[in-house]
Amino acid sequence: MPTNQRTAADARVDVRKTYKLYIGGKFPRSESGRSYEVLDGRGRFLANASQGSRKDARDAVVAARAAFPKWAGATAYNRGQVLYRVAEVMEGRRAQFVAEVRASEGLTERRAETVVNAAIDRWVWYAGWTDKLAQVLGGLNPVAGPYFDISAPEPTGVVGVLAPQRSSLLGLVSVVAPVIASGNTAVVLTSELRPLPAITLSEALATSDVPGGVVNLITGRTAEVAPWIASHRDVNAIDLAGAAKAEGVVWGDLELAAAENLKRVVRPAGEGTDAVEPDWTRTPDMARMTAFLETKTVWHPKGR
Amino acid sequence: MAKFEYAPAPESRAVVDLAPSYGLFINGEFTESQGGSAFKTVNPATEEVLSEVTDASAADVDRAVAAARRAYNGVWGRMSGADRGKYLFRIARILQERAREFAVLETLDNGKPIKESRDVDIPLAAAHFFYHAGWADKLEYAGLGTNPRAHGVVGQVIPWNFPLLMLAWKIAPALATGNTVVLKPAETTPLTALLFADVVQQADLPPGVVNIVTGAGATGQAIVDHPDIDKLAFTGSTGVGKMIARSIAGTRKKATLELGGKAANIIFEDAAIHQAVEGIVNGIFFNQGHVCCAGSRLLVQENIAEDVERRLKRRLQTLRVGDPLDKNTDVGAINSKAQLTRITELTDAGEAEGAERWDNGCELPAKGFWFRPTVFTGVSQGHRIAQEEIFGPVLSVLTFRTPQEAVAKANNTPYGLSAGVWTEKGSRILWMADQLRAGVVWANTFNKFDPTSPFGGYKESGYGREGGRHGLSAYVTTESNG
Numbered sequence: 001m002p003t004n005q006r007t008a009a010d011a012r013v014d015v016r017k018t019y020k021l022y023i024g025g026k027f028p029r030s031e032s033g034r035s036y037e038v039l040d041g042r043g044r045f046l047a048n049a050s051q052g053s054r055k056d057a058r059d060a061v062v063a064a065r066a067a068f069p070k071w072a073g074a075t076a077y078n079r080g081q082v083l084y085r086v087a088e089v090m091e092g093r094r095a096q097f098v099a100e101v102r103a104s105e106g107l108t109e110r111r112a113e114t115v116v117n118a119a120i121d122r123w124v125w126y127a128g129w130t131d132k133l134a135q136v137l138g139g140l141n142p143v144a145g146p147y148f149d150i151s152a153p154e155p156t157g158v159v160g161v162l163a164p165q166r167s168s169l170l171g172l173v174s175v176v177a178p179v180i181a182s183g184n185t186a187v188v189l190t191s192e193l194r195p196l197p198a199i200t201l202s203e204a205l206a207t208s209d210v211p212g213g214v215v216n217l218i219t220g221r222t223a224e225v226a227p228w229i230a231s232h233r234d235v236n237a238i239d240l241a242g243a244a245k246a247e248g249v250v251w252g253d254l255e256l257a258a259a260e261n262l263k264r265v266v267r268p269a270g271e272g273t274d275a276v277e278p279d280w281t282r283t284p285d286m287a288r289m290t291a292f293l294e295t296k297t298v299w300h301p302k303g304r
Numbered sequence: 305m306a307k308f309e310y311a312p313a314p315e316s317r318a319v320v321d322l323a324p325s326y327g328l329f330i331n332g333e334f335t336e337s338q339g340g341s342a343f344k345t346v347n348p349a350t351e352e353v354l355s356e357v358t359d360a361s362a363a364d365v366d367r368a369v370a371a372a373r374r375a376y377n378g379v380w381g382r383m384s385g386a387d388r389g390k391y392l393f394r395i396a397r398i399l400q401e402r403a404r405e406f407a408v409l410e411t412l413d414n415g416k417p418i419k420e421s422r423d424v425d426i427p428l429a430a431a432h433f434f435y436h437a438g439w440a441d442k443l444e445y446a447g448l449g450t451n452p453r454a455h456g457v458v459g460q461v462i463p464w465n466f467p468l469l470m471l472a473w474k475i476a477p478a479l480a481t482g483n484t485v486v487l488k489p490a491e492t493t494p495l496t497a498l499l500f501a502d503v504v505q506q507a508d509l510p511p512g513v514v515n516i517v518t519g520a521g522a523t524g525q526a527i528v529d530h531p532d533i534d535k536l537a538f539t540g541s542t543g544v545g546k547m548i549a550r551s552i553a554g555t556r557k558k559a560t561l562e563l564g565g566k567a568a569n570i571i572f573e574d575a576a577i578h579q580a581v582e583g584i585v586n587g588i589f590f591n592q593g594h595v596c597c598a599g600s601r602l603l604v605q606e607n608i609a610e611d612v613e614r615r616l617k618r619r620l621q622t623l624r625v626g627d628p629l630d631k632n633t634d635v636g637a638i639n640s641k642a643q644l645t646r647i648t649e650l651t652d653a654g655e656a657e658g659a660e661r662w663d664n665g666c667e668l669p670a671k672g673f674w675f676r677p678t679v680f681t682g683v684s685q686g687h688r689i690a691q692e693e694i695f696g697p698v699l700s701v702l703t704f705r706t707p708q709e710a711v712a713k714a715n716n717t718p719y720g721l722s723a724g725v726w727t728e729k730g731s732r733i734l735w736m737a738d739q740l741r742a743g744v745v746w747a748n749t750f751n752k753f754d755p756t757s758p759f760g761g762y763k764e765s766g767y768g769r770e771g772g773r774h775g776l777s778a779y780v781t782t783e784s785n786g
Contacts, residue, residue, distance in 0.1 A: 073738075136447065141772055143754035144431065151758050151772065236763065252554015259549035261718070262542070262561065262764050273554060285449060287784045290777075295758045295769050298737045300747045 019049045019195070021056060021219060022202035024063030025212015030220070031055045038196060041106020049195050052220035054228045057187065060216035061232050064158045064185040067213030072155045072183035076131035083127035083181060085208040090120045096200060097169060104168045104194040118281055119170045126177040129289065133182055136286075137293065146302045153293040155183035156264055160229035162222060162242030162254075164277050168194035171280045172201065175241050178288035180214055187235065188217045189226055192246060195219035223248030231257040237264035237292050244268045244275035251275050266291045310624065313631040315418045319405045322495070325356040328364055328518065329501035331371035332511025338363045340519070345494055348415035349628050349637040349672040357494045360517040365486065365526040368515040372457040372484040373532055375512030380484050381454055385441030392437030392479060394507040399430040399472075402503070406496055410468055411628045413495040415637030415673070416591055418629050428753060429472035432771075435755035436476035439776060443481060446773045449782025454482035455558060456534040458779070459527040462497075463540045464490035464639050465594040465695075471497050473770045474537050475514060476755075481779040483535070486515045486527055492640045494518040525551075533557060537778070539596070541693075542719070542764050560768025560778040562596065562760055564693040565721030567742065568714035569599030569750065572707075573608045575726035579748065581615045584699070587724055587750040589623065589635055589677055593697040594643070596765075597722035599750055601683075601690060603710050606703040613681060613701065620664040620677050627669070635697060638673040647675050647696035654680050654689035659700070685716055693719070707732065711739040720762030724750045743769070 019038075020027040029035075034051035071079070090097060094116060102112035138152035159179045164171030168191045179186045190198035202217045218225060222242060226249060230238055238258050243251035252273060255265050266288070268275035325342065327334040340361035344353045358364075380388070399406065406429075407422040416425070443452045458478045462470040467489055478485045489497035497516050504514045517523060524544075528536060528551045538548055539562040552559055569587045571580050587599025604612050628636035638644045655661050663676035675696055683690050683700040690700050704710040714723055723742040725733055733747045743761045746752060753759065758774035760766060768778045 137774075141754065141757040143752075143757050145752070145754070147749065147752060149752075149754065149757050151774065156762075250554070255553035256550055259546055259553055262546060262549060262563075262766060264767055267556070272556065285782075285784060287449070287782075294743060294762050295760070295774050296737070296743060296745065297758050298745045298747060299749055299752050299757075300733065301749050 017047070019047050019199045019219065021050050021052055022199065022206070022215070022217040023056065023060045024066070024216065025206060027202070031059070036220070038193070040103045046103060047196060049199070049219045052218035052225055054225065056218050057225050057228045058232070060187040060218055061158060061229075061234055063213035063216050064187050065234055067211055068157060068185045071180070071185055071211060071214050074183070076134070079181065079183065080127045080130035082209045083123055083130065083177065086204055086210065087120050087123035087127065089204045089208045090123065093200070093204060094120070097197060100197045100200055101169050104196055105166070115170050119173045122170070122173045122284070123177055125284065126181040130181050133289065133293070137290065138295070141297070148300045148302055149297065151295050151297040153182065154296050156292045156294055157184060157236030158234060159184045159186050159292050160232070160235045160238040161186050161188040162226055162238070162240055162246070163188055163190050163198065164241050164280065165191045165193065165222070165245045166277050167280045169197040169201065171241070171277065172198050174280045174284060175239055175288065176215060178284070179239070179292055180210075182289055182293055184292050185214045186216065187229055188215060189222055189229065189242060190217055190219045191242065192220070192222045222246040226254055227257055230254040231260060233261050235263060239266040239288070239291070240268045240275075241266065241277070244270065244277040264291060310632045314627065315408055315629045315631055317408050317412065317629065320409045320412065322355050326358065326494075326498050326518070328358050328360055328368070329498065329504070329516040330364070330368045331515070332505065334501070337361060338367070340364055343491070343520070345413060345492065347412050348639050349669065351671050354412060354495065357498070357518045360519040360523045362526040364517055365523060365530060368486045368517050369457060369530050369532050371512035372486050372515055375510055376454070376456050376484040379510040380513045381456070381482055383482070385443065388479060388482060389437045389440030391507055391509055392433050392440060392476065395503055396430050396433035396437060398503045398506050399426065399433060403427065403430065406468055406499065408629070409499055410496050411636070413493050414464065414467060415628050415639050417633040417636045418631055419633070420591060425466055425469045428755070429468045432472040432476045432755045436480035440480040443776065443780065446776050448773070448777050448780055449784070451783050452481070452780035455779065455781060456483060457532060458483045458485045458535045458537060459530065459533040460485055460487040460537045461524045461527060461540065462487065462489055464493040465591060465596070467493040468496040468500065470539050471500060473539070477770070477775050477779050478537070479513065481776060483779055484513045486517060486533070488517050488519060488524050488527060491520040528552070535559065535779070538562070542766070545766055558778070560770070561766035562768070562770060563764065563766035565596045565598070565719045565761065565765050566601060566691065566693055566717045567597055567599050567722040567724065568601045568603050569724035570603045570710050570714060570726065570736070571605060571608070571612060572727035572729070572732065573605040574728050576728060576748070577612070577615065580726040581612065581619055583724065583726060583748070583750045584616055585619055585623070588699045589697050590751050592635055592638060592675075594639060594695055595751065597744060597751065599724050600694060600699060602699055602701045603704050603713055604701060606705050609701070609703045613679075617662060617664070617679065620679070623664060623666070623677055625666045625668065625674070625676065635677060638675050638696065641673055643695065644673040644675060647694055647698060650689055650692060650694045651678060651698055654683070654687060654700070657687045659683045659687055659689060685713060691717065707736065711736065715741045718764040721765035722746065
């Protein structure tokens with residue numbers, strides 16, 4: 001992000017960052033060649049972000065599908081270590097995240113620090129869940145017969161995620177971490193007006209042993225790209241959290257499109273047709289993990 | 305193999321006392337429809353008219369939902385879990401006491417063999433109530449989240465293949481968690497649900513806790529669309545499941561959907577072959593193949609395919625197809641003329657697309673809806689009979705060479721409800737179970753069900769589970785932190 005306040009003594013011309021998409025472990029520009037201006041909390045220019053397209057979303061789904069078998073098949077212990085590694089890498093770039101969250105969300109330094117701390121801690125929380133889920137959610141079923149019968153959770157597959165519009169980092173982590181903790185892969189549409197922390201997060205993901213394609217991030221117009229994710233036949237589930245306060249987005253329309261292949265849908269918080277963004281600072285529960293888990297039950301006879 | 309001759313062994317139908325017509329069970333009593341019409345329900349084995357039932361109108365559904373809401377607000381939603389549980393225990397016991405009556409009625413209305421309704425459907429239905437009764441006062445131990453609470457009024461629409469059992473799968477968890485219900489049985493099999501209303505009365509369940517409205521698709525749609533329904537539970541076709549998902553899009557209604565399947569039953573070269581052949585037969589010919597999780601795609605390892613086909617065909621010639629009330633009958637009647645038409649159309653397509661058709665050549669009764677146990681060999685993955693759910697006694701046989709190929713073919717379907725694996729190698733069973741994208745994997749067995757065992761699908765076989773503590777979660781809300 002550019003530093004706007006420069007004094008005469010501080011004469012160096014800084015090197016600005018190009019904010020791009022994150023698909024399949026690489027950082028491409030949008031295939032559409034489009035970008036859009038990102039402003040800070042006070043309306044000043046921050047950067048030109050890539051304006052992702054339908055094609056970018058489809059490429060991201062292909063990458064997420066390709067990454068799914070290996071990530072779902074990784075040991076839970078391994079996934080836990082990888083998620084913890086994300087927290088470690090974020091911690092090392094804490095100052096950068098604080099500055100970006102501060103600029104994007106218009107927060108005070110202190111408030112931005114609190115938010116970044118919570119975002120890092122959230123990775124730690126979910127990292128610890130990876131190898132607990134099967135025991136907490138699964139187990140032996142005492143069937144009335146000579147059978148060994150066991151149920152265990154498995155990831156649903158490729159999950160589309162509309163990241164929250166307001167909480168550009170903590171909200172983002174709060175919806176992405178539970179998806180990938182259990183072995184799903186994600187196609188994430190970032191906050192439309194506050195996309196920069198998401199792209200910096202993707203740099204942390206890329207250097208944290210998160211395999212390419214496990215998380216794919218697309219910046220751009222939510223109303224333009226979300227329908228393509230909602231209707232995509234190779235996406236198994238969708239989190240509509242980011243439909244709240246997204247310009248031109250009616251979450252019911254997205255759920256309608258998602259019905260075409262019976263996607264599992266997490267509706268946005270709120271009552272009726274309203275959609276509100278929840279308070280992401282609250283300690284999460286298991287709901288965002290269980291929403292993207294299937295239960296598999298295996299039977300086998302017992303006998304001598 | 306010599307075919308044994310059996311003397312007829314018909315179960316008596318004297319135990320069933322059918323009324324000439326039935327109203328709707330709303331608010332604890334049978335009532336006349338407001339603006340609805342009537343339709344006949346027939347015995348599919350004889351085409352004999354059994355009774356006349358009500359085609360409930362939207363106004364009837366509205367009355368039923370209102371009764372359920374009153375019962376939820378006034379009684380059931382406030383009752384202690386322990387007391388709710390005691391009502392469910394009562395229902396379980398009454399079902400056991402009247403098991404023979406239910407079994408005979410189920411066989412009359414559905415066409416399934418009496419040995420299945422007697423030994424599977426009805427005992428399992430009672431077991432579901434018994435199991436869930438115990439949960440009613442223990443929900444905080446179920447690991448469902450903080451402070452689990454009922455949704456309120458649940459709308460439930462069930463299919464014709466296991467009429468009373470599907471009713472039990474729906475009503476038992478709903479009541480255990482404190483919801484009240486409006487249930488619509490299938491158009492062609494309403495009678496055991498109406499007899500269940502009698503059980504509800506005998507158990508002195510408070511009026512409105514269980515409401516039974518009969519009817520066809522329009523009645524189901526009225527339930528789905530009713531604004532005062534909090535949650536829907538549906539078992540049936542994937543097509544209707546998608547319609548329901550679309551209907552509730554953008555609302556706050558919850559749903560669980562148990563939909564279609566096209567399960568692979570995978571036989572490896574080292575399988576215990578006699579058991580595997582029995583498993584294949586049970587997998588696809590149990591309940592005339594009217595089973596969403598039926599093993600309708602047989603995947604046989606190539607080097608044993610000829611042997612398995614030969615043994616299978618020999619075994620199928622000993623299946624007894626006929627009078628469902630006969631205690632020796634293995635395969636009963638197709639549930640309806642419409643279903644027979646669908647099976648006929650798909651099997652004709654199988655032949656037209658080049659698969660080789662074989663049936664066991666058994667004699668079929670002159671009246672009623674019947675279809676011979678049929679096997680298609682030389683089926684390829686693109687054939688309709690390898691892709692579409694036939695929901696009848698029709699098996700499609702494909703082959704594979706390696707475990708990887710078996711997995712790829714098994715998973716090559718939009719469905720993901722169940723799968724079977726037959727091998728004597730333990731590590732391969734566990735590897736296969738991991739690879740198969742299906743909610744239930746039966747290894748060296750097939751078509752086993754239990755109230756403690758979660759059942760439900762991946763992908764377009766629907767979402768949510770029924771049975772076990774997993775099934776409870778669909779019927780409660782918890783305090784969520786976003």
